[in-house]
Amino acid sequence: MNRESLIHATLDGEITPEQHAQLEALLRDDWQVRRLYLELADQHARLLQQPAVNTGRLKQPSVMSRTARWRASALIASGAAIVLLAFIVWPRSAVDKEAISNGVAMVSDTLDADFAETAVRSGDAIAPGKLTLNRGLAQIEFFSGATVLIEGATQIEIISAWEARCVSGRVRVHVPPAAKGFLMHAPDVKVEDLGTEFALNVNGQESAVHVFDGEVIAHVKDKAPASLKGGMSLASTTAGVSPQEFLPISELQGLIRKREQRRFQQWQTWSEGVCDDPRLIAFYTFQHTPGDRWDRLVSNFAAPQQKLRAGGAVGAQWTQGRWPGKEALEFKRPGDRLRLNLDGSYTALTLSAWVKVDSVDKKYNSLLLTDGYDNGEPHWQIYEDGSLMFSIIYRPDGITRGGDWNQIYFSKPLFGPDSLGRWHHIAVSYDNRSGQVIQYFDGVEVSREVSRLHHSGRPITYGPCELGNWGLPTQGHPFPIRNLNGAIDEFAIYAAVLSGAEIQSIFENGNPK
Amino acid sequence: MSPESVSRTEQFVLLLAQHQEPVFRYIFSLVACEADARDILQETSLALYRKFDAYDASRPFLPWAYRFAYLQVQKHREKAARSPLLFSEDVMDLLAHDRERMEPELDQRLQLLNRCLAKLTPQDKELVTSRYAMRQGAEEMMQRFAMSRRTLFRNLELLRLRLHECVTRQLQSEGLS
Numbered sequence: 084m085n086r087e088s089l090i091h092a093t094l095d096g097e098i099t100p101e102q103h104a105q106l107e108a109l110l111r112d113d114w115q116v117r118r119l120y121l122e123l124a125d126q127h128a129r130l131l132q133q134p135a136v137n138t139g140r141l142k143q144p145s146v147m148s149r150t151a152r153w154r155a156s157a158l159i160a161s162g163a164a165i166v167l168l169a170f171i172v173w174p175r176s177a178v179d180k181e182a183i184s185n186g187v188a189m190v191s192d193t194l195d196a197d198f199a200e201t202a203v204r205s206g207d208a209i210a211p212g213k214l215t216l217n218r219g220l221a222q223i224e225f226f227s228g229a230t231v232l233i234e235g236a237t238q239i240e241i242i243s244a245w246e247a248r249c250v251s252g253r254v255r256v257h258v259p260p261a262a263k264g265f266l267m268h269a270p271d272v273k274v275e276d277l278g279t280e281f282a283l284n285v286n287g288q289e290s291a292v293h294v295f296d297g298e299v300i301a302h303v304k305d306k307a308p309a310s311l312k313g314g315m316s317l318a319s320t321t322a323g324v325s326p327q328e329f330l331p332i333s334e335l336q337g338l339i340r341k342r343e344q345r346r347f348q349q350w351q352t353w354s355e356g357v358c359d360d361p362r363l364i365a366f367y368t369f370q371h372t373p374g375d376r377w378d379r380l381v382s383n384f385a386a387p388q389q390k391l392r393a394g395g396a397v398g399a400q401w402t403q404g405r406w407p408g409k410e411a412l413e414f415k416r417p418g419d420r421l422r423l424n425l426d427g428s429y430t431a432l433t434l435s436a437w438v439k440v441d442s443v444d445k446k447y448n449s450l451l452l453t454d455g456y457d458n459g460e461p462h463w464q465i466y467e468d469g470s471l472m473f474s475i476i477y478r479p480d481g482i483t484r485g486g487d488w489n490q491i492y493f494s495k496p497l498f499g500p501d502s503l504g505r506w507h508h509i510a511v512s513y514d515n516r517s518g519q520v521i522q523y524f525d526g527v528e529v530s531r532e533v534s535r536l537h538h539s540g541r542p543i544t545y546g547p548c549e550l551g552n553w554g555l556p557t558q559g560h561p562f563p564i565r566n567l568n569g570a571i572d573e574f575a576i577y578a579a580v581l582s583g584a585e586i587q588s589i590f591e592n593g594n595p596k
Numbered sequence: 597m598s599p600e601s602v603s604r605t606e607q608f609v610l611l612l613a614q615h616q617e618p619v620f621r622y623i624f625s626l627v628a629c630e631a632d633a634r635d636i637l638q639e640t641s642l643a644l645y646r647k648f649d650a651y652d653a654s655r656p657f658l659p660w661a662y663r664f665a666y667l668q669v670q671k672h673r674e675k676a677a678r679s680p681l682l683f684s685e686d687v688m689d690l691l692a693h694d695r696e697r698m699e700p701e702l703d704q705r706l707q708l709l710n711r712c713l714a715k716l717t718p719q720d721k722e723l724v725t726s727r728y729a730m731r732q733g734a735e736e737m738m739q740r741f742a743m744s745r746r747t748l749f750r751n752l753e754l755l756r757l758r759l760h761e762c763v764t765r766q767l768q769s770e771g772l773s
Contacts, residue, residue, distance in 0.1 A: 087753070087757065088753060091749070091752070091753040091756060091757075092749070093628045094628065094756075095749055095752060095753075096629060096630075097749055098681065100680035100681065103680060103681050104680070107683055107684065107687050110683070110687050110690065110691065111686065111687050111690065114694065117690060117691060117694050118694065118698065120625075120691070121625055121691065121694060121695050121698055121702065122698075122702065122705060122760060123756060123760060124621075124624060124625040124628060125621050125624075125625060125702045125705070125706070126705070126706070126709060126756065126759060126760060126763070127624070127756065128620060128621040128624040128625065128633070129617075129621060129706050129709060130724070130727075130728040131624075131630055131728060132617055132620060132621075487663070487666060487689075487692075491693060493697045535659035535660065535662070535663060
């Protein structure tokens with residue numbers, strides 16, 4: 084029996100104990116099955132309670148013809164059902180569908196780029212279609228291996244991994260041996276690349292080609308194909324082509340590096356100011372200090388310096404952070420973690436972090452968790468569906484386990500194909516009087532909630548805790564695998580609620596782009 | 597009864613009448629059995645009435661009521677602990693937590709459900725009427741539609757899947773506009 088049938092059998096009370104156990108195991112392990120179950124159960128419960136909704140538009144069958152009509156409709160119904168069963172493959176729910184993408188190229192780098200198509204970002208896969216760059220520079224890498232550098236204002240049409248069209252503007256194409264045969268269309272001309280670098284300028288209906296290196300075959304309308312070699316141009320009267328007008332691909336990289344350096348410096352200046360914020364409990368910027376010979380130390384930069392709040396990396400390795408030269412700590416293996424010990428008791432908190440999540444592959448993916456989970460200890464994680472999950476527990480005196488005391492706050496799912504593998508800013512704030520938890524993603528509020536379990540005034544404590552993982556295994560006991568799969572390059576813990584504007588400012592000052 | 601307590605009782609009856617439907621849906625999602633869910637709803641209503649003095653009228657009623665419903669479901673579970681058709685506590689917890697988060701979306705789905713019901717074929721409408729409005733049992737429906745038990749439940753499953761798909765589609769097209 085498949086998942087759906089198990090759910091329906093339960094709703095109809097037609098389930099056997101074995102099937103029930105099977106369904107229960109699925110519900111336990113897979114949030115997507117739970118989602119489907121909850122949607123179907125809710126729909127069923129509504130139908131059970133609101134017959135008026137369903138029957139309002141139905142004609143009441145007349146008493147006389149009842150039996151006959153039922154027979155007839157039963158025949159139709161069963162006939163229809165057979166047809167449906169035979170010919171319609173029901174759209175299966177997302178439960179066991181493989182993720183698909185129709186991308187044929189990706190935007191690998193941009194510089195001050197403004198696309199007419201909104202929401203195109205560096206790193207995005209792009210599907211066949213038009214791409215219009217109003218200004219700036221963008222480098223497009225086709226999945227065949229060809230690289231196209233476009234300068235605003237330019238419009239290109241991506242046809243496949245092997246074929247594109249320059250509608251207007253200027254492009255520079257680099258084709259490595261693996262992408263030999265890459266085709267670039269332009270009005271009245273088709274350029275077949277034989278492994279080389281060339282530029283194309285399209286002005287209205289006129290096109291001009293210049294070959295920097297290697298060889299291309301230019302197929303001009305109504306003419307025999309012409310071979311163009313390095314240094315040669317093919318230009319009509321109105322659309323000229325002068326090689327120096329085209330930015331070499333290597334130069335884009337140089338410009339991008341410069342911008343990164345500028346952003347990095349801006350962030351450094353900003354973070355030096357932040358260190359003095361008296362609301363900080365700890366501020367980890369993941370930078371080696373010059374005198375640090377022990378590679379495992381993660382300094383706390385909050386002033387005045389509190390050395391006891393420095394972190395110790397376990398397993399986690401140093402990697403590049405948001406910019407070249409900026410470090411981050413990468414969490415990959417089940418044991419990787421950053422150990423902390425934060426003393427004190429607080430009335431509010433804000434956690435703010437720059438993270439690059441590579442994959443949400445566990446049920447719970449750790450951000451900051453205290454060892455164990457005792458009263459007043461905050462836990463911040465990414466849930467298996469990609470949502471941010473903040474929780475804090477207060478059990479009544481004398482109760483150590485069980486019961487419904489856990490205040491859990493979820494955002495909508497945020498980490499998915501679009502956001503994995505990129506740097507994002509995330510933050511959460513909690514006030515122990517109002518009970519309000521607000522979560523942020525890239526400076527924008529994504530959830531605001533008060534738990535039904537909230538009672539005002541209960542203290543917040545951390546004690547021994549860690550970033551990127553959960554807890555030390557007690558002797559002889561296994562521990563749940565909750566390590567983050569990704570990297571952290573800034574983590575701030577405040578003893579106060581930061582305003583939305585402050586979170587927005589942290590995002591803007593630390594935004595890698 | 598003092599006038600104050602009368603108005604307090606009235607207040608309770610009003611609130612309960614208003615929220616009984618969602619509370620039933622909440623309970624049903626945890627026990628998946630109509631008869632059990634109705635019993636638990638009764639118990640929950642009683643518990644809510646007894647504890648109504650503790651209810652803070654400035655806060656939403658439903659989350660408060662869910663807490664009682666959850667406890668009643670647990671009580672029911674303990675009573676029928678040996679029943680193999682009840683979810684174990686951890687699964688119930690997961691379902692309760694997930695459902696709480698999904699609630700706005702579930703409510704939105706129900707609003708679209710009416711539209712989708714209206715779009716059903718006459719045959720499907722008959723099936724809905726028979727199963728849900730007239731509360732006919734399996735035997736009765738098998739006779740009425742001249743179907744085997746297997747076909748009947750397969751048809752009910754397909755019907756509900758169609759409704760579910762229709763609601764999902766509408767939700768997506770609403771999300772796009």
